[in-house]
Amino acid sequence: MPLVTLKQILDEAAKGGYGVGAFNVNNMEQIQGIFKAAQELESPLIIQASFNAVKYAGLEFLKYLMKAATETYPDVPVALHLDHGPDFDRCKTCIELGFTSVMIDGSLDYSSKEKKKPARSFEDNVAVTKQVVDYSHQFGVSVEGELGTLGGIEDEASAQKVMLTDPEQANAFVEQTGVDALAVAIGTSHGAYKFKEKPIIDIERVKTIHEKIPNTPLVMHGSSSVPMELTEKLNTFIVVSKGKDDEGGPYIDFLGKKYYIDQDYSIARDMVYDLFFKNRLKKTMGVPIESIQMGIRNGVRKINVDTDGRLMVTTAILEVLYSQPEKFDPRDYLEPSREAIYNMVKGKILAFGSAGRSKDYKPKSLKRMKKVYEK
Ligand SMILES: [Zn+2]
Secondary structure, eight states: OOOOOOHHHHHHHHHHHHEEEEEEEOHHHHHHHHHHHHHTTOOEEEEOOOOHHHHOOOHHHHHHHHOOOOOHHHTTEEEEEEEEEOOOHHHHHHHHHSSSEEEEEEEEEEOOSSOOBBBHHHHHHHHHHHHHHHHHHHHTEEEEEESSSOOOSSSSSHHHHTTTOOHHHHHHHHHOOOEEEEOSSSSSSSSSSOBBOOOOEEEEEEEEHHHHHHTTTTOOSOOOOOOOOHHHHHHTTTTTTTETTTTEEEEEEEEEEEEOOOOOOOOHHHHHHHHHHTTTTOBBBOOHHHHHHHHHHHEEEEEEHHHHHHHHHHHHHHHHHHHHHOOOOOOHHHHHHHHHHHHHHHHHHHHHOTOOTSSSSOOOOOOHHHHHHHO
């Protein structure tokens, strides 16, 4: 099956009342694992990459990896989507490369030199988003916009700081820009360190936004679940524990081997301890699957999953390297990483409700989508 547009995938998901996972990739094994899961469960799919990931894979490499995947798995309707396009030019580059969908993230000013990019005004966001929409739709390519800024809600103050999406503004934004999908800020957050405790996802807000713009599929970013078993498992590869033996002698148990430390050398002991423990993943929580499902019941159609895939890959690789240190053929650890992604994606497809939906519709070509936009 040729690549289809995000618009078609999400409009069909809206009809069927389910969500579609958008999985970030940057190498061959990830693409293969994700496609295998979608094929087996007969699910539509969104493959996405940030511009930096596109550059990492190599622009042409990513294009042809996706071509190989669509030829190998011809029954999977799939959109190739740019995640967080920072400006018009980079969206344009990806469209020229054959992406069927781009996100223009006009919510932040990516031209700023600051590490934490400042928010852009509503007017500036509308202007750059409309520019990308007008350009993309000429080619039948879909566009996702973003309104509000992502981040966890811990209290009233942080809720204001992260600027949750305002439903009235969402309505105006969609009208003025013509975007095909809208990423909303409702308390989800990017990365592995989302929340210290059970997160607050503002489902009421999703509901209100959906009522205002019922024909625009909503997108949940930062929606990895960061399963605790996984972070704990990953931590065991970094250090197991510190403890004391029967005689009170302190030791550090590193990968099942006890390293004794002389009690008198307490500074050295602390140093060693810091050295190992500082590298651990801190206690963290992601977005529970139930919150995502509640979102899906209220108009969320695209769910972005990146961190879970990263954790899966790294844990699978470390597991091989630590348990079988004699292995040095990359296939020995990359194969398990592909398998890990495949299992993770299968779970997400089942949870989001997109299983069994791939044969519901025939793909519309970009040419045909172009005509749809011309009307
Ligand atoms: Zn995002």
